[in-house]
Amino acid sequence: MNMNFNSKILPDLEKKYNVTYPVLRNATYKSLVNYATDLKSPIQRWYRYKEGYSIKLMQQIFDEYNVKKSDIILDPFCGSGSTIIQAKINGFESIGFEINPFSAFLAKAKTQNYKSSDANEFIKEKVKLFKIKNGKIKNTEKPKLSTIDKLFDKGVLAYLLNLKRAIKKIKNKKVRDLFFLAWLSILEECSNYKKAGNGLKIRRTKLSTVRNYSFAESIFKNRVTEIEEDLPYVIETSNRVKNPQIYEHTSLEMNKFVKPKSVKGVIFSPPYANCFDYTEIYKVELWMGDFVKEYSDLKKLRQRGVRSHLNGYKISLDKDKNLVSELTLLVDELKQVKLWDSRIPIMVRSYFDDMFMAIDQIYKALKPGGFCCIIVSNSAYGGVIVPTDLLLTKYAKKIGFKVKELDVARFIITSSQQYKKTEKHKKYLRETIIHLVK
Ligand SMILES: C[S@@+](CC[C@H](N)C(=O)[O-])C[C@H]1O[C@@H](n2cnc3c(N)ncnc32)[C@H](O)[C@@H]1O
Known part of the structure; x- marks a missing residue:
């Protein structure tokens, strides 16, 4: 050669x-x-x-x-x-x-940009969201991603879908965005997959005992607390x-x-x-967050990015x-x-x-x-x-x-x-x- x-x-x-x-x-x-x-x-x-x-x-x-x-x-x-x-x-x-x-x-x-009134509303909404529990999964709310049941423990998925429904009802858009971000940010950690190399890999160890509903609830609360701690700085720099x-x-x-x-x-x-395909690595966030609803949406999205994959x-x-x-x-x-x-x-x-x-x-x-x-x-x-x-x-x-x-x-x-x-x-x-x- x-x-x-x-x-x-x-x-x-x-x-x-x-x-x-x-x-x-x-x-x-x-x-x-x-x-x-x-x-x-x-x-x-x-x-x-x-x-x-x-x-x-x-x-x-x-x-x-x-x-x-x-x-x-x-x-x-x-x-x-x-x-x-x-x-x-x-x-x-x-x-x-x-x-x-x-x-x-x-x-x-x-x-x-955020205002102090947004921070006050954030605290009020937090109290309501922290009371959300898991429960039954409504099939109409389940993303059509074919691997969804492998990716999450049943109780975790039920909790995540309940939580998302409650977040979507928040009237103040900026406060809603902050909670939605917190929700998206925990998906990988409370699931059975991991971003690795060019794609998603199922975690090696049997984790459903650890990555259960109460684990998901605790990491959501931690992330919300971090955002709340940062809000004074966010407002100051707004x-x-x-x-x-x-x-x-x-x-x-x-x-x-x-x-x-x-x-x-x-x-x-x-x-x-x-x-490296960004739509593949962020597949779970895209489906769970309703950014894509059908496989055809994902296909279209893939065709719009720089041709790097x-x-x-x-x-x-x-x-x-x-x-x-x-x-x-x-x-x-x-x-x-x-x-x-x-x-x-x-x-x-x-x-x-x-x-x-x-x-x-x-x-x-x-x-x-x-x-x-x-x-x-x-x-x-x-x-x-x-x-x-x-x-x-x-x-x-x-x-x-x-x-x-x-x-x-x-x-x-x-x-x-x-x-x-x-x-x-x-x-x-x-x-x-x-x-x-x-
Ligand atoms: C290396 S990342 C940028 C990371 C960013 N600097 C940061 O700190 O978060 C490259 C980004 O380009 C985006 N991208 C790919 N094709 C694009 C296009 N045609 N127009 C705009 N963004 C595109 C990808 O979705 C990805 O988020």
């Missing part, structure tokens, strides 16, 4: 940019590209969005680029809203896009700006919503070219703009190696078509002098490295961006099979913060 791409093309491409590795500088972003750092932070602790990054990283970037009160910040893949929260805390206007309705709900509920604008819409059409040359900074972490969408190629010759070489090399799915080369091409489209629109939205920070991981298939950081950078430069730096935040762990095949080139298997300026 001729692995020309890893040994020749990759090093040549890397030489063109200022790539800094963790050993070469003092400050390390290592922990900040990871959501785990935020598990004690107010608001962020309400839901652990595993693919999210830390609000501390956002603050470092705001400081580095001297963002001011009158500036607008944009996150085209806002997930659970980490960028938007930190912008709001600083009093910056912000705009987010998120295609997954569950994630968009999280981002909105965490970042909208009204520094109007509610952030979060669109539940594909960011591949962001220019329909964002004025040209209006944004000071764009910060985001997109899906990676690693076959193989689940359920038609992969077709857009017209090849041929702006990044290395991408063509990469896809050609992927076609020659043994892969676990023959559609991977086309998926990789489609992924970059989507990401290039996003970068085009970001460029248009930015003010001259504005910045763009992209946090992205590379991947590998059949031993061929997909250098997403370098390919996105090359495209961005072609359309007019100045490349400031590629800051390697951490190295990533791949499967042992990929590890063996890529060991010689492992410095390219990494998560990078790409710094661009218009």
